[in-house]
Amino acid sequence: MSMREAAIAALYGRLATSLAGRNPAPLVLRGETVPQRLPPGGLVVVRDGETVEETPLLSPLAWQVEHRAEVEVTATSAVLLDALLVDIGTAIAADRTLSGTVEWCQPGSPDFEDVEFEGAAAARAASVPVSLHFTIAATPLS
Numbered sequence: 082m083s084m085r086e087a088a089i090a091a092l093y094g095r096l097a098t099s100l101a102g103r104n105p106a107p108l109v110l111r112g113e114t115v116p117q118r119l120p121p122g123g124l125v126v127v128r129d130g131e132t133v134e135e136t137p138l139l140s141p142l143a144w145q146v147e148h149r150a151e152v153e154v155t156a157t158s159a160v161l162l163d164a165l166l167v168d169i170g171t172a173i174a175a176d177r178t179l180s181g182t183v184e185w186c187q188p189g190s191p192d193f194e195d196v197e198f199e200g201a202a203a204a205r206a207a208s209v210p211v212s213l214h215f216t217i218a219a220t221p222l223s
Contacts, residue, residue: 099172
């Protein structure tokens with residue numbers, strides 16, 4: 082498994098575990114299509130995102146990588162959306178290294194939008210960029 086994949090999987094695991102204690106718990110997915118109906122606890126989808134920076138380190142050769150994953154959060158109300166965003170920020174702040182998988186994990190400011198789901202009133206959504214910083218040997222593909 083590449084470091085990039087391990088980092089994204091660790092982010093997904095951290096969020097799934099942390100948000101499972103909410104009542105009702107949101108549905109937490111990784112890279113899947115959004116379901117037609119919005120669950121009562123909201124929806125959190127971790128998207129793979131993209132690598133935004135690769136910096137070579139010499140002697141021995143290694144790469145500092147910043148990969149930016151996207152966490153999409155959708156809720157039936159602005160209050161629930163805000164609560165989910167706070168819980169996501171708290172979960173990441175409680176373990177910035179994602180159990181040692183990355184050197185640093187940092188959520189960014191969310192972008193908001195209104196979305197529609199079948200059989201439901203318009204919902205609120207936010208997309209949160211999450212920067213994952215790690216160092217790898219050999220090539221950035223490792």
